[in-house]
Amino acid sequence: MKGTQRPGGHRGRGAGRVLGLLPAMVAAIGLTSTAALAVPNHGATSTGPKPRALSPASAVAAMQPSWNLGNTLDAIPDETSWGNPPVTKALFDTIRAQGFHSVRIPVTWTGHQSPTAPYAIDATFMNRVKQVVDWALSDGLYVVVNVHHDSWQWISTMPTDHDNVLARFDAIWKQVAAEFRDSPQTLLFESINEPQFDDAGDAQGIRYLDELDTAFHGIVRGSGGNNATRLLMLPTLHCNAGQTYMDALVGGMKSLDDPNLVATVHYYGWYPFSVNVAGGTRFDATAQKDMSDTFTGIRDTLVTQGVPVYLGEYGLLQYPDHTHPSRVERGEALKYFEQLGHEARTAGVTTALWDPFSFLNRDTLRWRDPGLIAQIKSSWTTRSGTASSDRVFVPASSAITAKTLTLNPNGTSFKGLWQGGTRLAAGRDYTVSGNELTLTAAALTRLAGDRAYGTNATVEARFSRGLPWKIYVTTYETPVLSNATGTTGGLSIPARFRGDLLATMEATYADGSNAGQTGWTPYQEFNAAFSPDYPGNALLLTPDFLGALHDGAPATLTFHFWSGATVTYHVTRSGSSVTGTAS
Structure with missing residues (x-):
């Protein structure tokens, strides 16, 4: 993803059961290359992996999950x-114990490299990268190392600063290849994360990316040692899985004529749903x-054509984010991740959960x-x-x-409803x-109890396999908003x-036109234009939203709630002053 701090996070599970999928995944990939790779024994201790030979397709399958x-x-x-916090060996111990078989370690080299020739990487930083990689390898994990936010910091200027x-x-990969030339082949190199090029159309961007990938490939292969046959990951433009981008990647791989190549793309879902905008x-x-x-x-463009695929990042762009109110309703997110796992397994794709800090608490390792x-x-x-929802709303009075x-059911059979250990x-x-x-x-009257606001009971819909679906019996009344005054620096509505x-x-x-900074839709982006403050009993309108309002033109806001209730509110900006009025 792009180079700003991303909230959100990801990941989790079972070793033996995933390895049991290897034959099916390899068959789905269908690679016939006999090139052998050193592959970790997933029962290995911290003394290091015990290698065995697998084809590139089998090795990528063995990296699932990541x-x-x-x-x-x-x-x-x-x-x-x-x-x-700083990375520790205990972090990788935790990841391995949770059933992960590989880790992707994104690295941004920009601030640790001379910006002019000879573009030397700071030795202290290189040693730190090596230490972190070695910790992960010693836990029997596959490891992916790349060039990450450099993609938008300076590589994107290639159209105007090509040479x-x-x-x-080239200098980065010469130094990285030399540092890791003797590392086990369970270490993979990824040429560049989410490649992008300023003011370049797709065709030109693809040409620039092909030039970088060709250089990357030649440098690593020419550096000798285990780099001669190390698995190398090549991305599509932007790491986008669009057909044009995947076709171009296939063409580039064919020109390199190397069986030890892996394709990598990212997936963050349908954009309106991923960030909650446009009513998504x-x-x-x-x-x-x-x-x-x-x-x-x-599957059709890459996997069935014999190209192993590593989904280098997946998740939702703005979920979860423990530092802000959740943009995506939790039950809807659960459905998203449930289907994604199914789609990836069916396609034979290894998946790497993007976790900036929101899934695993790096301080507690929980x-x-x-x-x-x-x-x-x-x-x-x-x-x-x-189910269609994880909540049933009942009125308070x-x-x-x-x-x-x-x-x-997603192919399962419904087995009944339970409340705790009691079957309904x-x-x-x-x-x-x-x-x-x-x-x-x-039943709802009994479950709602005294009908205090909020969740009064939880029942589970259980199925013939997989996890139960939790349904929260929630008591509510239509929310009430009050008048407020503020500035374009923010408005807090009681x-x-x-x-x-x-x-x-x-x-x-x-006049029916859209108000706010997201002008292409009346439904503004959650947390970017508005945000609930449940503990503070307030609804916040952001400076970006307020600053985008037409001066002196009243805007009608309709707040939609999960119960189905709607509340109308009016906001008028006059210079830097803002007035909010309840309907």
Whole structure:
């Protein structure tokens, strides 16, 4: 991803079960090369891997699942600059114990390299990279090392500074190749992360990338030692899995005529859903199709043509983020990760979860959301049933009525509902008609208890395999907003959420045109334009949103909540002053 601090995070699971998928994954990849690689014994101790020979396709399959050491050695300017503590050996011990078989270690060299010839890399930094890589290798993990945020810091200027960029890029790989020439072949090199070139169209960008990859390939192969046959990863332009980019990569690989090459792309989902903009609140049919089409394209263009594929980063662009209110509703995120694991397994693609710090707490070495990681882990080996929502909302004061959810069995069979260890009674507590699950009024009344605002009970829909789907019985009343005054530096609207949760905000002017900084849609971006402050009983409008409002033109805001409730609010900017009025 691009070179600013990314919130978010990722990862988790089981060694033996994943290795059991190897024959199927290798068959799906279909590579016939007999080139052998040293592959770690996943039962190895910290004394180091015990190699055995695998083909490139088998080696990439054995790397599943993978995890990214994000926002660390790629952080700018230094390892701890983006909020993570220094890497320790214990971190890789944890990752290995959690069932990961490989790690990607992004490295940004820019601030640790002379910007002019001979472009020397600082010895202290190189030694630190080597130390971190060796810790991971000693745990029996495959390791990927790359050139990361350099892609946008200076490599992107190649159209206007061609010779200097190429010379500096070459210098990095000459030094890295020399440092690691004798490292085991369980270390892989990735030429460049998310390559991009200023003011260059796709055709020109592809030519620049091909030039860099050709140089990278020649330098590494010519450096001798284990680099002569080391697996090398080549990206598509932007690491985008679009057809044009993958076709170009296939052509570039054919020209290099080297069996020890791996393709790498990234996937962060359908953009409106990934960041919650343009009304993309749900993992709906459009988001699902984007995912399935992407993996079908990867399979048909690369995997079935004998090219091993490493999904070097995946996740959602703005989820999870423990430092801000969640943009993506948790149940929708669970559905996303559940399907992604299935699509990757079906396509024969090895997946590397992007984790800048939001999945694994690097201070405690514990997962921030164990349930989310459990879903990701489960997706590595099987499917899980889900439903149209993970919440059933009931009113705080009016009569409770039956509520219906649509089950998504995903090839499993529905087995019933449980509350803890107690099985709910079919017919009395719930009914099922096809995939329509209805909780009865009587059951919801009992589960809601005293109907205090918020979640009053949790029930589980259990299926024949995979994880159960949790359903939170939540009591609410329509939220209430109050008048407010502020400046374009930010407006805090007093809010009583009353058990409800914010989904999105729609902003328009009286003539029907869109209001706010995201002018192509009335539905503004969560946390970028607006943000709920549940503990502070406030709803915040950001400086970016307020600064984009037309001076003197009242904007009508419609806040959409997960219960289905909507609340209308009016905001007027007058110079740097802002007034908010409840309807």
